[in-house]
Amino acid sequence: MRIVIVGGVAAGMSAATRAKRQNPQAEVVVFERGDYISYGACGLPYVIGGDVESFEKLVARTPERMRGEGVDVRLRHEVTGVDAKAQTITVREASGAAHSEPYDRLLLATGVSAVRPDWAETGAAGIHVLRDIPDGEAIEASLKGAKRAIIVGGGYIGLELAEALRRRGLSVVLLERGPSVAGRILDPEYQRRVQQELDKNEVDVRCGVNVEAVTVMDGRVSGVQTSGGLVRGDVLIVAVGVRPNVALAQSAGVGIGKTGAIRVSNRQETNVQHIYSAGDNTESVNRVTRRKVHVPMGLTANRMGRVAGVNMAGGEAHFPGIVGSAIFKTFDLGVARSGLTQHEADALGLDAVSVDVESTDHAGYYVDAAPIAVRLTAERGTGRLLGSQILGHPSSVKRIDVIATLLHSRSKIRDLAEVDLAYAPPFSSVWDVLLVAAGKLHKAAQQPNKETSMP
Amino acid sequence: MRIVIVGGVAAGMSAATRAKRQNPQAEVVVFERGDYISYGACGLPYVIGGDVESFEKLVARTPERMRGEGVDVRLRHEVTGVDAKAQTITVREASGAAHSEPYDRLLLATGVSAVRPDWAETGAAGIHVLRDIPDGEAIEASLKGAKRAIIVGGGYIGLELAEALRRRGLSVVLLERGPSVAGRILDPEYQRRVQQELDKNEVDVRCGVNVEAVTVMDGRVSGVQTSGGLVRGDVLIVAVGVRPNVALAQSAGVGIGKTGAIRVSNRQETNVQHIYSAGDNTESVNRVTRRKVHVPMGLTANRMGRVAGVNMAGGEAHFPGIVGSAIFKTFDLGVARSGLTQHEADALGLDAVSVDVESTDHAGYYVDAAPIAVRLTAERGTGRLLGSQILGHPSSVKRIDVIATLLHSRSKIRDLAEVDLAYAPPFSSVWDVLLVAAGKLHKAAQQPNKETSMP
Structure with missing residues (x-):
């Protein structure tokens, strides 16, 4: 069993590691056109800003270490063609010389390019x-x-x-x-x-x-x-913005979805036998909308890679989809979202209602209490939670994970309103801002839509 | 309708406010034996430590403000007796003079005393x-x-x-x-x-x-x-430790549970008609074990108070129970827990398994990444999540709320392992420590118990 992986960053290296673990007898070869594998691309801005010491610090695993784990990594090797019938790829080395390599299973983990x-x-x-x-x-x-x-x-x-x-x-x-x-x-x-x-x-x-x-x-x-x-x-x-790298896939007859990224099953299989796709170049399913989406994100790429790795090596794994979580900071402002915004829900024709709550991230009387603003969005009538947006001090916005957890299981807003969240003054208000918002939204979601019900 | 509340701190004031909102015509009277109402008792150590400016800062609502909202608050009035048949209480004023007051609904929100x-x-x-x-x-x-x-x-x-x-x-x-x-x-x-x-x-x-x-x-x-x-x-x-203040309840024939706290329905009704109980003096149900427990906590007291307030005023509300969440800090260590510890699960005779993961609270390469340790506990076989303990920098341990949310809905460990948590380097590792622990526990929970299955 020869597993060939095109691209050695998040999805590619996750797949390689997982495939080797699933089937230690399998030969796993990674072709990476660049000089680095397995680095945290999300950390790049922070090297420039000085919060990460050097670009080298972003590298999680070196080719040497991967070779030690039995994964053959070839840097500065660009895959330029796929013959799906013959199950071979064409590889161009740094010298410019090209040669052919066989595969039993092929993973396209070619990522995105900046526009x-x-x-x-x-x-x-x-x-x-x-x-x-x-x-x-x-x-x-x-x-x-x-x-x-x-x-x-x-x-x-x-x-x-x-x-x-x-x-x-x-x-x-x-x-x-x-x-x-x-x-x-x-x-x-x-x-x-x-x-x-x-x-x-x-x-x-x-x-x-x-x-x-x-x-x-x-x-x-x-x-x-x-x-x-x-x-x-x-x-x-x-x-x-970014654009999925799909030219190689297209040349092999791999289907592209409406999103512009590679279409896959929940086993990360493309429409071409023995060819898989994972990472930023690949579509996923949004569990909230049940639609195909293209949301290139670090964790998603790693997850997809693992699923592909297991399946290519003869195991059975499924990618459960995403809920659209994202988090970032700019200066002293942390920003997090998960699920849908009100605007996105409207655009999808959902009957959505949002509430906004402003509070402090911990007890107002405790030192350094900082403002936090939460928008929660639900479906009117059913009360199904649709999404949230949180802005506050960077240390406070990871609260979004509670929302992501609820969205993952298609929960109702009530499931949040009644949770026994952990409270002490240095950590939250006695009624955490999420609970306040949930209580308010639980009520609001039961009201008819005034805009449509009023004459 | 005359609603009388004994005790004006967390549960008592939550009940008063909620009762008045539910039924603005109701007369709501609060008797508080002390000098203050509606203060955050959880904040007391932080005034002494200097992270809260003064004891006055802990007071959320003054008697004047409550009177403005139509709630009659009487400080330094101790309720010394209840005649459940006549529906009256005996009140001793600061002067020592005692008199009788009638009630239609009575709430015992008498809290706990330090041992x-x-x-x-x-x-x-x-x-x-x-x-x-x-x-x-x-x-x-x-x-x-x-x-x-x-x-x-x-x-x-x-x-x-x-x-x-x-x-x-x-x-x-x-x-x-x-x-x-x-x-x-x-x-x-x-x-x-x-x-x-x-x-x-x-x-x-x-x-x-x-x-x-x-x-x-x-x-x-x-x-x-x-x-x-x-x-x-x-x-x-x-x-x-603390001890629930139940003497007044007992004198009125109100039943005490095995925990030593007052036994109530999920509407916060005691066994005595028209007498309710809420707050630190009252039992709740642990949703993980489905057992009655006595866990005096600020949020729980507020929640119970609201439920009692709605019901006393003629509405319908139910207390859903707790999952045993708690959080505190000592020096630079944040500590959080929810659900059961391994020790508690063992004591209950559950077939529980725990995993431990040590990681950093955000990307290891990002400035000020601090250690975080997570223990996750699940039921062997079923994979039902039972609890978690988290230790780390205080800014990182509110992750426990994800666990509380899953415990509330009796979720399986798999429901955590697959969640699309929000990732960026300043906020977590690409695989958040919770996801790593969940993946590990998902596997461990499928293995038979070696201790009991080995001869």
């Missing part, structure tokens, strides 16, 4: 995306002597980098095409709070702005021309 | 318990000039006070009768970590020690005579 708009393709120095360690090292090199950063994109990476670069002493302009930062993460009311945190930390945020061109001086970026005028800057980071 | 062993009843100055604000004020007065504190009892209050008094600059000796501190809170392996935190902070802990007598000099405590010799100290705090 690079045409205007960013100038060849000038100082223009970056941030997806992998070499990207990070390049940004690091660009920062030497830089004074003024332009970040394009107000999603997770853009917001994390805004903090990182301010902490490095740069002035930061953040350009967002949409009407607000965090536009695809939160409801508008909560987007505004993220905006306020950026304001407070002197990030110059400009929304509704399209970048049209990069201006270059002496071979280096000197600014961007936008729909709102010229913005000067000596380092430019493009964080406008 | 005061005979040896503590010397009348000497400097000997204290800590249950209410006057106790706290008395301790505060005793601390002036004090150098060496003796705490008797290694439970929640004793451990919280150990930190508080060290922070006030006193040397602290903690005497515990049992073999370890936190003996009734955690399994032995986890008790040891609490002990280590006390050691690190130079609390002189002596376990297996019985206090036999107090030594007095010039009318003030000078030490205690113990089974392990004389211990010197100029302030002595007795934190050996």
Whole structure:
């Protein structure tokens, strides 16, 4: 049994490890086109900001260690073709030489690439995306002597980098095409709070702005021309999203879903026999909506990889789907969400109702009590919990995991309202903000929708 | 409708507020024998330690505010008798004068009293318990000039006070009768970590020690005579437990459960018509074991009070029971538990299995990653989650709420292993310690019990 894995980061290495454990006799080979395997890509902004010592610290397992565990890792080997009938792949080595390799089971763990708009393709120095360690090292090199950063994109990476670069002493302009930062993460009311945190930390945020061109001086970026005028800057980071790497899959006849990512069964099987897919390049199922989604996230990639690894090695595992949990921080604001926002629920045609509660993250009388805001969303009538958004001090927003746990089992809001959460003054109010919100939403979900029931 | 409430702290005031909201026409009268209502008793140690500014800060609602909401509050009025047939109570005012008051519904929210062993009843100055604000004020007065504190009892209050008094600059000796501190809170392996935190902070802990007598000099405590010799100290705090205040209930023919606390229905009704009971003096049901328990806790008291308030005012509410959640900190160690410990499960005759996982509370490469230890316990065979114990930095142990949520709905360990918890490096490892523990326990719970299955 020869198991071949294309891509050696989260899903790929999880699959390799798990396959070897499932079937120690199996030959497991990982082809990684880059220089690193098994690194925490989610940690990249924090190396730049200084909260992680070095890029090397992000590497969880080296090729040597993997070889010690019986997994053959080949760096700087790019897989350029798949012959599904012959069960072979074409591999291009660093030298440029190509050869063919057989497989019994093949995993596509090719991840995503950062979107690079045409205007960013100038060849000038100082223009970056941030997806992998070499990207990070390049940004690091660009920062030497830089004074003024332009970040394009107000999603997770853009917001994390805004903090990182301010902490490095740069002035930061953040350009967002949409009407607000965090536009695809939160409801508008909560987007505004993220905006306020950026304001407070002197990030110059400009929304509704399209970048049209990069201006270059002496071979280096000197600014961007936008729909709102010229913005000067000596380092430019493009964080406008990611795109699943599916070209290899397509060349092998592997089906792509409506989301643009690779379509799989809950065993991570593609439509092509013996070819599996896992990680950021792959669709998952949202358990709240029961729809296929493409939400590239670190834990999801690792989970899918494990499932693929077990199944490829002859075991039986199923990926249960996700509920849409995400968490990040920018400056002193922690932001977490799970399930659906009110806006997302509306867009899906659900009859959803939300309540908002503002409280303190621990007893108001206890030192350093900080504000926390919670939105909870449920389905009217049934009372089924649909989602939550939480904003507060970073130490307080992991409360979202309670919501994720309830969403996973399609629970009702009542299941939260009555829970015996742990209380002491340094940890929460006697009625934790989640309980207050749940009680309020339990009532609200029983009321008819005024907008539709009123004449 | 005249609703009379005996006791104006957590359960009593929750009941009063909720009853008035349920039935604004009802007359609601609260008799409180002390000087304060509606204060957070759980915050008392933190006033002494300095993390809460003053005892006044603990007061959530004043009598004036309650009167504004239509609730009649009478301070320094002690209820000394109940005539259940006539539906009247006897009230003794501060002046000593007694009179009778009628009720349609009566709530006993009389709370608990600190246990005061005979040896503590010397009348000497400097000997204290800590249950209410006057106790706290008395301790505060005793601390002036004090150098060496003796705490008797290694439970929640004793451990919280150990930190508080060290922070006030006193040397602290903690005497515990049992073999370890936190003996009734955690399994032995986890008790040891609490002990280590006390050691690190130079609390002189002596376990297996019985206090036999107090030594007095010039009318003030000078030490205690113990089974392990004389211990010197100029302030002595007795934190050996609490006892439900049930004398008034008993005089009215109200039934007491095996736990020693007042027996109620899930509507908080006692066995005597029109008499309800709620709060620390009252039993609840543990949803994990389905047994009656007496676990006096702040949130539980508030919850029971609300249920009683609604029902007394003609509504319909049910108390769903507890799962045994608790959380506290001592110095830099946060401690949380929910459900059953392995020891408690064994004592109940359950076939329980535990796993332990040590990890970091956020990504190991991210700044200030701190150790976290999790024990998860499940029922062998069925895989039903039974409980958890978590120790770590105080900011990380509120993870216990995920466990409480699962215990509330009698979930299986698998329901935790597959949850899409929120991940980013500042918040957790990619596999949160809870997920790692759940995966491990899911496997362990499927194995037969070696101890009983081996010959």
